[in-house]
Amino acid sequence: MAKPRCLLFDCDGTLVDSEPLLAAELASSLSDAGLPFSPSDYMGEFRGARFVNIVTELQRRHGEVDPQRLKDSEAEMRRKLADRLATELQPLEGVREALDALAAYPRAVVSNGPETKIRTGLAATGLSDYFGDKLFSGYTANCWKPDPCLYLHAASIMGFRPSECVAIDDSIVGVKAALSAGMTVIHLNRFADAESTPEGAIAISSMYQLPTIIANLVREPEMCHELLPVIHSALTAR
Structure with missing residues (x-):
């Protein structure tokens, strides 16, 4: 990963x-x-x-x-x-706190909805400044989730490989699209009693949890890198 x-x-x-x-x-x-x-x-x-x-x-x-x-x-x-x-319209609980905590990361909105709807929603909830013009609409790209093309399009324009992107999506169609695109996927599952998180995605129930999950994702590759010399020494000692 x-x-x-x-x-x-x-x-x-x-x-x-x-x-x-x-x-x-x-x-x-x-x-x-x-x-x-x-x-x-x-x-x-x-x-x-x-x-x-x-x-x-x-x-x-x-x-x-x-x-x-x-x-x-x-x-x-x-x-x-x-x-x-x-x-x-209101933002979901924990959204502002999560975006503030993750301010160091480049970020964008990737939505099946029209761009005018995205802009209206972000403006009404005071979230516009968090994303600027980094908005990717299915209607603009002419491709929609669950096809992975919308997430792939967004990653390309943002300048990152799919494997370097984390997609945060609440809908099953969105989760499946991002998984198919080869991204790390966090499923905001607020309806866990009625909806199962697809295999391969990470489930959270609140946006308050997002910064911790991202921090863990950052640490895992670093821990693997630190273990490589240990593994190499063990193998060559045999």
Whole structure:
């Protein structure tokens, strides 16, 4: 495992507590468009998924809906969501403390959401200065989690190898994307009673834990390096 040199954060559900707001607006919008959907459907099955993928699956289950009706419904949903994000959104507990403690690391946001949504969320929660313009949206890169391409794109632009990056993501689609990209992955699993952390990822339940986990990741390669002379001496003494 390479020593961590860059931190890549998901946004919704990792940095900001936007998912309850998103789930409510999605449920209202999709149900009005003729696709039965509840907030619990999003939180339980579709968390982190693209809007188009949710719609595709719902139409498979319930039948097709007029494309223009869906387009208008999505536009209205995003408008209402932007208003709520700007006025109601809060950062997750421990986020500011973790970002302050890890200030020495280059970092970026890597999200399936549109860049305007990312910027709105960070501005509303006072997190914009932590990331500046280091924002990577699936809509800008034209690739989305669970495909590893978005995380690979972010690592490349940030100037690091995937193995040097630590991805922090709360959604299973995001965790799988980062694992496929060859990164060290920390799964912020706030729903451990209903969700299992994929094999190969490190589970935490709170962002307060993140600095300790990163510190341990830094120490492990150093400890291995310190043990190499000991191992070499033992082998040559045989």
